[in-house]
Amino acid sequence: MLGRTKIVVVVAAVLLVTATPMFAQRLNARQRRQQRIDNRQERQAEKKAQKEQAAQAHVGDWLRRYKDLPPDQQREALQKDPEFQKLPQRRQEQLVQRLQHFSNLPPKQQERILNRMETWEHLTSDQKQQAKGLFQQIQQLPPERRRVLTSAVRDMRDLTPEQREQLINSDRYKNMFSDHERDLLSGASRLPLAPADGGQASTPDE
Numbered sequence: 001m002l003g004r005t006k007i008v009v010v011v012a013a014v015l016l017v018t019a020t021p022m023f024a025q026r027l028n029a030r031q032r033r034q035q036r037i038d039n040r041q042e043r044q045a046e047k048k049a050q051k052e053q054a055a056q057a058h059v060g061d062w063l064r065r066y067k068d069l070p071p072d073q074q075r076e077a078l079q080k081d082p083e084f085q086k087l088p089q090r091r092q093e094q095l096v097q098r099l100q101h102f103s104n105l106p107p108k109q110q111e112r113i114l115n116r117m118e119t120w121e122h123l124t125s126d127q128k129q130q131a132k133g134l135f136q137q138i139q140q141l142p143p144e145r146r147r148v149l150t151s152a153v154r155d156m157r158d159l160t161p162e163q164r165e166q167l168i169n170s171d172r173y174k175n176m177f178s179d180h181e182r183d184l185l186s187g188a189s190r191l192p193l194a195p196a197d198g199g200q201a202s203t204p205d206e
Contacts, residue, residue: 164189
């Protein structure tokens with residue numbers, strides 16, 4: 001009986017020794033396969049971000065170039081643009097409508113939009129993610145608080161980073177805003193603020 005137990009133990013040990021490298025090989029293969037998938041997804045996400053950034057840059061360029069043309073000439077000019085031709089049909093129609101709407105805005109509002117778009121184009125990927133996160137949080141505020149907070153961001157356009165920080169930490173702002181709202185202001189103050197009507201800055205817009 002004892003001899004049979006020893007045989008079983010020896011066989012189990014042999015199986016364990018031979019199985020371990022095979023298990024490790026399969027584990028390593030799965031890890032390598034997952035790593036390839038992760039790398040491919042990361043490259044795809046990077047390419048998508050680059051395409052979106054390039055498309056946004058083209059939108060600003062199209063608005064500047066074609067905003068003074070009549071609607072039919074705007075559409076004709078866009079349809080001749082090589083980059084515009086690469087876009088899906090639905091996206092093309094959206095851009096044509098956007099251009100026509102933009103052309104009907106007052107000149108100062110056009111300038112403000114173009115300034116915001118230019119600032120957005122020059123943000124890093126991390127800054128864009130931060131800006132989107134701040135925008136989403138601000139949108140969740142009650143309408144009146146959202147209006148007051150947005151006005152405060154506009155008031156920081158002409159200030160240096162040090163002046164912005166002093167203003168946010170001032171007793172006046174502590175009385176005007178909650179801690180959460182001042183955190184949002186602090187986050188916005190660390191982003192480049194788009195040029196405003198007179199050429200100074202406003203919150204980045206996509």
